Every structure is written in C-alpha cells, then in structure tokens.
Amino acid sequence: MSDPVRLPPDLPDDRLPRVLGEALAGLYTGEPRLPARAGGRTAGLAALQAWTGQGYAGRNFLGGNVSRLSMYLRHGMLGLREVAAHARAVMRGRERDEFLRQLTWAEFYRLVLRQEGARVLGNLEDPKYPARWVGTLPDDVREARTGLPCADAWVTHLVRDGWMHNHERLWFAAYLVHWRGVDWRAGYALFREHLLDGDIANNALSWQWVASTFSNKPYFMNQENIDRYSGGRWCRTCRAECPFRASYGELETQLFGTQP
Numbered sequence: 001m002s003d004p005v006r007l008p009p010d011l012p013d014d015r016l017p018r019v020l021g022e023a024l025a026g027l028y029t030g031e032p033r034l035p036a037r038a039g040g041r042t043a044g045l046a047a048l049q050a051w052t053g054q055g056y057a058g059r060n061f062l063g064g065n066v067s068r069l070s071m072y073l074r075h076g077m078l079g080l081r082e083v084a085a086h087a088r089a090v091m092r093g094r095e096r097d098e099f100l101r102q103l104t105w106a107e108f109y110r111l112v113l114r115q116e117g118a119r120v121l122g123n124l125e126d127p128k129y130p131a132r133w134v135g136t137l138p139d140d141v142r143e144a145r146t147g148l149p150c151a152d153a154w155v156t157h158l159v160r161d162g163w164m165h166n167h168e169r170l171w172f173a174a175y176l177v178h179w180r181g182v183d184w185r186a187g188y189a190l191f192r193e194h195l196l197d198g199d200i201a202n203n204a205l206s207w208q209w210v211a212s213t214f215s216n217k218p219y220f221m222n223q224e225n226i227d228r229y230s231g232g233r234w235c236r237t238c239r240a241e242c243p244f245r246a247s248y249g250e251l252e253t254q255l256f257g258t259q260p
C-alpha cells in the first residue's frame with residue numbers, strides 16, 4: 001500500500017484538482033476538476049434541509065424541481081430512510097407520494113442487486129423484441145456529434161456536469177439502445193464513468209428497464225414527448241432530420257418490427 005497523501009490545510013481551491021488529480025491518477029478519466037457541487041455529509045445534510053419538494057409534481061419536466069440528492073445517496077452521505085423521513089415531515093399530498101415513490105425505486109433496485117449480485121450486469125431476462133445489439137459505443141455519441149441537438153446535449157450534460165435529469169437519461173438510453181442498436185451495457189459503462197451518482201443498482205437496472213431485459217416492454221419516446229418535457233429546448237430550432245418524429249405506433253413498428 002502506498003503512503004497516504006496529505007493535503008496542505010491551506011491549499012487553495014484552484015490548486016486542488018491538480019494535487020488531487022496526481023494523487024488519484026488512474027482512478028478517473030479526463031482532466032481532473034472539482035465537481036459543480038460539494039461532496040460530503042455536511043453538504044449532503046445542507047442539501048437535504050434545503051429541499052422542500054415544492055413543484056415536485058412536475059418532476060418529469062427538465063425545468064421541474066427535482067432534489068439532486070442522488071449523488072449524496074449514492075455515496076452514503078445520506079440514507080434513503082432519512083431522506084424519506086425528511087420528505088414526510090416537509091412535503092404534502094401528491095408531491096410527497098411521488099417523491100417517496102422514487103425513493104422506493106432506489107430501495108427496490110438495491111434489494112434486487114443484493115439478491116441477484118453480479119447477475120444485474122447481464123440481461124436478467126430476454127429482450128422483448130428481436131434485438132441485435134452491438135457492444136461498442138459509437139464515437140459520434142461519445143463525442144456529442146450525432147448531429148441531433150438533443151442527443152448531443154444529453155451527452156454534454158453527462159460529461160460536463162456529471163448529472164442528467166431522469167428524463168434525459170431515459171431518452172438517451174432509448175436512443176442508444178433502440179435507435180442506435182447498442183447494447184445497454186455500453187451505456188451503463190458510460191454513465192458509470194461520468195455520473196456523480198453513477199452506481200450499479202439504479203444504473204444497471206434502469207438501463208435494463210429501458211432495454212426490456214428487466215421489464216415487459218422496451219421504453220421509447222417520440223419527438224412530441226421530448227419537445228413537451230424539455231419545454232421546446234431543442235425541437236423548436238432543430239434543423240436535423242429527426243428520427244423521433246413519428247407516432248408511437250409508427251416507431252414501434254420501425255424499431256421493434258412487431259408490436260413488443
């Protein structure tokens with residue numbers, strides 16, 4: 001075991017990335033930089049105390065108020081139970097129920113991981129359509145140059161911010177697996193590499209839910225859905241040939257051949 005690295009107590013913030021980067025060489029990719037949000041239990045508790053959940057009913061909209069507590073939950077800085085207790089104390093009605101429902105998904109996925117172990121990293125069930133996935137992540141996707149402003153923005157958020165809204169994760173996963181025919185494990189690996197909350201349980205099982213290897217049908221969206229929940233962020237000025245612009249019925253036939 002190598003000697004522990006001692007950081008000088010007066011080290012200024014702007015020098016931290018370089019010093020930590022050298023100490024942690026080999027454990028990360030890209031340029032070392034500080035995350036946009038502070039880590040640790042103190043910061044996690046402050047974020048929890050600040051969370052009132054107001055407007056959470058609109059959580060599916062990119063502009064909706066979501067907690068962004070996932071990175072603290074992921075790293076054990078907050079526990080699911082204390083977050084649930086806080087929500088019960090400060091939230092009300094539909095917003096509280098909806099928030100508790102999301103925490104339940106996280107708890108459920110943890111339980112599945114505990115039961116299935118490393119099996120969650122492989123297909124838990126057969127896909128519900130004749131899928132022929134390739135294992136490699138296409139370069140244009142990784143480098144955010146697909147030519148689709150929405151898809152490129154999703155990857156940019158992932159790589160630049162280390163965080164994506166749940167709806168962006170769903171859209172990106174569906175785009176990669178169903179439109180580009182890429183094995184969900186390549187997407188899982190990309191998320192693990194960049195997400196500050198990137199874990200095994202939520203990440204692998206959400207990808208499998210989209211891919212239909214842990215659900216009874218594949219998840220997919222159309223352009224109308226992206227436009228609505230993004231508040232027209234990309235679609236209104238988009239000049240690209242949109243692969244999502246069709247009815248759900250048409251896309252189902254195009255992507256899955258038969259009705260899944």
Ligand SMILES: Cc1cc2nc3c(=O)[nH]c(=O)nc-3n(C[C@H](O)[C@H](O)[C@H](O)COP(=O)(O)OP(=O)(O)OC[C@H]3O[C@@H](n4cnc5c(N)ncnc54)[C@H](O)[C@@H]3O)c2cc1C
Pocket residue numbers: 059066067068069070071073074102103105106109164165166167169170173191195197198199200202203204206207210
């Ligand atoms: C393809 C894909 C990959 C994902 N990978 C991860 C991952 O690596 N790590 C991760 O923590 N979440 C993952 N999620 C779930 C979800 O997107 C994030 O938990 C959520 O966006 C985090 O933001 P938030 O804390 O503001 O969530 P909020 O909406 O405020 O929810 C509060 C908490 O509930 C839990 N939660 C919310 N939505 C979900 C969900 N759909 N499934 C399971 N738990 C949920 C999280 O712990 C979250 O912090 C993934 C979803 C998809 C579709």
